[in-house]
Amino acid sequence: MQGKALEWAYEIEGKDFRNAGKVSSKVKEILKELGFDPAFVRGVAIASYEAEMNVVCHAEKGTLHFAILPEALKIVVEDQGPGIPDIALAMQEGYSTAPAEIREMGFGAGMGLPNMKKNTDELNIASTVGKGTVVEMVIRPPLPRE
Amino acid sequence: MIRMKRSYGIITIDEDKCQGCVNCIMSCRTEAVRIFEGKARIVAARCIYCGKCFRDCPENAITSRTHGLADLKDFKYTICIPSSTIYAQFPGEGAPNRILCALKSLGFDYVYEEAIGAEVASIATQEYLKAYQGPYPLISSLCPAIIRLIQIRFPHFVDQINPIDLPAEIAAKDIRKAKARELGIKEEELGIFYLVPCPATMVAITKTETKERSNIDRVISIADIYGQLLAALREVRKEENLQQASGAGIGWAVKGGEIRELERQQSLRGDKESIVVDGIKNAINVLDEIENGKLRNVEFIEARACPEGCVGGALTVADRYVSRGRIRKLMLSNEKASAVTRAEVVKRFKKGYYFFEKGLKPRPFAGRLDADPLKAVEKMKVRDEIHASLPGLDCGACGAPNCRAFADDVVQGRAEVTDCIFKWREGVKDLAREVMQLAEKRPHSLPKRGR
Ligand SMILES: Nc1ncnc2c1ncn2[C@@H]1O[C@H](COP(=O)(O)OP(=O)(O)O)[C@@H](O)[C@H]1O
Ligand code: SF4
Ligand SMILES: [Mg+2]
Numbered sequence: 001m002q003g004k005a006l007e008w009a010y011e012i013e014g015k016d017f018r019n020a021g022k023v024s025s026k027v028k029e030i031l032k033e034l035g036f037d038p039a040f041v042r043g044v045a046i047a048s049y050e051a052e053m054n055v056v057c058h059a060e061k062g063t064l065h066f067a068i069l070p071e072a073l074k075i076v077v078e079d080q081g082p083g084i085p086d087i088a089l090a091m092q093e094g095y096s097t098a099p100a101e102i103r104e105m106g107f108g109a110g111m112g113l114p115n116m117k118k119n120t121d122e123l124n125i126a127s128t129v130g131k132g133t134v135v136e137m138v139i140r141p142p143l144p145r146e
Numbered sequence: 147m148i149r150m151k152r153s154y155g156i157i158t159i160d161e162d163k164c165q166g167c168v169n170c171i172m173s174c175r176t177e178a179v180r181i182f183e184g185k186a187r188i189v190a191a192r193c194i195y196c197g198k199c200f201r202d203c204p205e206n207a208i209t210s211r212t213h214g215l216a217d218l219k220d221f222k223y224t225i226c227i228p229s230s231t232i233y234a235q236f237p238g239e240g241a242p243n244r245i246l247c248a249l250k251s252l253g254f255d256y257v258y259e260e261a262i263g264a265e266v267a268s269i270a271t272q273e274y275l276k277a278y279q280g281p282y283p284l285i286s287s288l289c290p291a292i293i294r295l296i297q298i299r300f301p302h303f304v305d306q307i308n309p310i311d312l313p314a315e316i317a318a319k320d321i322r323k324a325k326a327r328e329l330g331i332k333e334e335e336l337g338i339f340y341l342v343p344c345p346a347t348m349v350a351i352t353k354t355e356t357k358e359r360s361n362i363d364r365v366i367s368i369a370d371i372y373g374q375l376l377a378a379l380r381e382v383r384k385e386e387n388l389q390q391a392s393g394a395g396i397g398w399a400v401k402g403g404e405i406r407e408l409e410r411q412q413s414l415r416g417d418k419e420s421i422v423v424d425g426i427k428n429a430i431n432v433l434d435e436i437e438n439g440k441l442r443n444v445e446f447i448e449a450r451a452c453p454e455g456c457v458g459g460a461l462t463v464a465d466r467y468v469s470r471g472r473i474r475k476l477m478l479s480n481e482k483a484s485a486v487t488r489a490e491v492v493k494r495f496k497k498g499y500y501f502f503e504k505g506l507k508p509r510p511f512a513g514r515l516d517a518d519p520l521k522a523v524e525k526m527k528v529r530d531e532i533h534a535s536l537p538g539l540d541c542g543a544c545g546a547p548n549c550r551a552f553a554d555d556v557v558q559g560r561a562e563v564t565d566c567i568f569k570w571r572e573g574v575k576d577l578a579r580e581v582m583q584l585a586e587k588r589p590h591s592l593p594k595r596g597r
């Protein structure tokens with residue numbers, strides 16, 4: 001796929017629970033159209049959904065950049081929001097600062113970042129408290145089965 | 147007059163009736179219909195045979211038919227297995243047993259209810275759930291249109307489809323054995339006719355993917371014999387006792403009937419959610435949310451392509467909402483003891499009697515742009531560019547259901563950009579401008595104008 005990188009960018013609104021998930025559905029549709037392995041698509045869907053939801057739940061607004069590179073997919077989600085003070089702590093299973101009203105909606109189980117880790121090959125988080133967060137995920141598709 | 151009919155598997159479009167309007171292309175949830183040269187065409191790879199377009203076509207140009215009553219003569223002894231939706235098709239005088247008697251009088255030797263198969267399938271599912279550890283959710287296997295949707299659009303959920311066979315297949319297998327024994331004839335001499343509510347079941351039987359050969363020999367739709375059945379219903383004088391199924395099985399004809407019985411038997415865990423969803427668009431939404439991980443903690447999904455469930459099937463006749471009421475009444479009044487022996491079903495279940503013989507296969511690549519990944523990427527780029535250049539009105543005048551689907555068709559070589567009337571008009575405008583410019587030009591041999 002040399003020199004033929006495909007890129008998309010989608011806006012994500014904070015606190016817009018009605019439309020939450022639409023961006024990761026788009027990513028998924030694209031991968032299906034390109035004929036990626038179903039199990040791989042599922043993993044990408046979960047990782048991008050969690051990243052999208054973190055913007056919806058914790059930040060004001062953000063953008064999901066999605067690129068198909070020669071050997072991998074790259075998803076970068078950047079947001080304007082409170083940032084993450086202690087990333088190692090945030091990565092722990094079950095750790096969540098989600099307020100009660102978000103938990104009542106069934107989110108905020110503290111499994112988002114761990115699930116992203118599980119479903120990606122690389123996960124890098126850079127965050128500035130008071131400014132925002134950048135989450136970068138790299139996912140390599142399995143080799144074709146033929 | 148020569149009738150122009152074009153067939154797509156079991157679906158037929160009467161091109162004399164088809165006006166080439168946009169109703170069907172807009173109605174189809176899997177974007178499987180296009181208008182080409184003024185007539186509707188079906189893209190078979192995308193079609194899930196739900197029959198929604200049958201209902202939405204104002205000209206009644208789309209139908210499906212496989213077999214008819216004429217086939218009765220092919221067999222020594224014939225049995226009709228009516229879909230449970232049959233009980234909802236007639237007002238007032240149509241008590242279940244009377245309907246079954248009328249059905250038999252059309253020329254069958256015996257009538258055996260699909261609903262009995264549903265009771266058996268429910269017990270088998272209850273047993274299966276006892277040991278089931280996931281993956282969750284388990285998805286109902288009843289609606290073949292939903293199964294096909296999953297194979298195409300949600301391929302990795304194929305393994306989560308309940309592997310218990312269709313009620314009608316179970317009923318057919320059982321009654322064939324029993325009748326052959328009782329009559330002392332060979333099993334092949336029996337003809338089993340299934341009376342169906344939809345084209346999806348027609349395909350699921352005639353082109354079964356879960357066994358070498360279906361247990362059912364012929365498939366006829368309710369719509370096809372409705373008139374005859376209505377007439378026969380008025381003629382029934384003496385009734386023999388044919389109605390055996392209880393509300394538990396009859397209830398499968400409406401949405402929620404399957405889960406209702408699982409709940410009544412306390413077969414669901416309860417610490418998880420169970421979902422009843424009807425309509426293809428709604429089912430796509432639910433499956434999409436589960437795929438993303440947005441909906442978690444769901445243990446069972448009863449998804450039906452038709453609104454209200456099978457009573458909304460495209461080849462039924464009575465109004466789906468009236469039908470739903472009729473079936474619900476029967477569910478309440480028919481709480482009699484079941485004709486099915488639970489212990490016997492459990493014993494057979496343990497021997498693997500009710501499972502699909504062959505697992506369903508995913509068809510993940512039905513929607514991909516190209517088999518070659520490089521070409522797919524290239525096509526997607528071009529497709530997105532074309533899409534961006536279109537007016538975005540989703541008007542359907544090009545013959546595709548929306549601008550995105552049209553851009554797809556263009557990139558796949560199935561349409562030309564100028565099939566979009568807006569693009570066509572732009573083209574004409576450009577051409578007119580060029581003509582004007584040309585008309586302004588004069589050969590250099592002539593003196594310039596105004597001299
Ligand atoms: N984009 C973000 N902006 C600010 N804080 C975040 C962001 N993403 C994650 N966090 C913090 O990390 C915690 C853990 O995230 P996660 O594992 O996704 O669990 P959850 O979202 O269920 O709380 C969150 O509760 C929040 O405090
Ligand atoms: S809901 Fe019932 S009638 Fe409708 S397509 Fe599915 S099986 Fe057929
Ligand atoms: Mg989260």
